[in-house]
Amino acid sequence: MEARIIVEKLHIVVQPGRSLTRSMYLQLLGELPQVIWKGLIFQNQARPKATFTLWLCLHGKMLTTERLNKWGMNVDPTCVLCRSYFEDKDHLFTECSYGNQVWNRLLNWIGQPFITPQSWTQHLEWSLTHGKGKSAQARIFRMLNAEIVHAIWNERNTRIS
Template sequence: MHFLWGVEEGHHKLVFKNWDSFCLPRKEGGVNIKEILSWNKTQLMIWIRKLELDSNTIWAEWVKAYLLKGKSIWEFQVTTAHSWGIHNIVSCKDSLIEHAGSLERTRSLLCKHDFKKQIYKLLRPKGASFSAYKTLGDPLNFPEHIVIGLLAAQDKLAALDNICKRGFLLANRCALCYYQAESRNHLFFECAFSSEVWQAITQWLKIPAITGFSRLIRWFKACNCGVSRAKRLFKVASLAFLVVKHRILYLLIDN
């Protein structure tokens, strides 16, 4: 993700989408990156599972003999005498019970063969449903194309209108045509440069003109233009990346 947040000579890029939202599944508007805190808790639950299923590992036997001393792991309470690792494991146990809603459900989750997947799903951040995920988040696309398409669909790109809304005092003029205010719709559909690119794409795919994101998404879902879905996704995602790349190059030339 360096291309998105990359820092160079003390300057970092503007991104109007936080990291937690990138860690959501594609169907919730993310790119399906593991959220590290939730995943770490999930991994720590492996040790609780060893105790729950009476594992005969050396570690489990040691914990039973010297820490639990006949008690269940669910009854065990840490003290200042216990190690940092034991504190973390017990803390994750309590967090999982809280998210699961009951001890019975927690123990049931630990017994499943896909317990890590189930526990991570329970602990990770949640997002609203994102209807365009199959179109813009296809794993066949390049990561850069997926992210740019996702930011564009959610109107989270660092276009000048979004930058100005956040208090930056800038002249809002499109970096490609220097004529109108720069917004997502202008950058991708209304700008003279973008219109030429779209015209070439629609002629290439032999489809009607596309004039906005809502129409683009509907076209993906409903049309049958004679090429495979994977190729259509690749071409339009590449287009989104191309427009943004040229916009950045124009800004660099001006500066």
């Protein structure tokens, strides 16, 4: 009974077809901007751990040696996959010779040409373009994109340990 008084004070507008709880939740949530890469994560048929790895990468939360060094940890900054450049997200997924070989081989396997991107932003735009839609080719591309990111990250972690 007291909850009704509180709800009335909050001036919650209950939209037709929605429950009071959902209306309250949406009002408390507010207007949040949508991320551009949501199409690569949602409705992705990749394994959950591959999708989660892609999610970490898109959020910039992967523990690359660059991030670890920024935190003050003493870690060798050289990429363990190619042994020639400093390891960061841009390098691992767009500049690294090992990563580019993986991308090139698997995308050629599905008949998708791979153009080596210059930065992570360019790679993300390219991925969004090829993964857009509900076609079988777009679904396969989204799944393969997540699996490739996971495979590169997994190989990197395997070589470190």
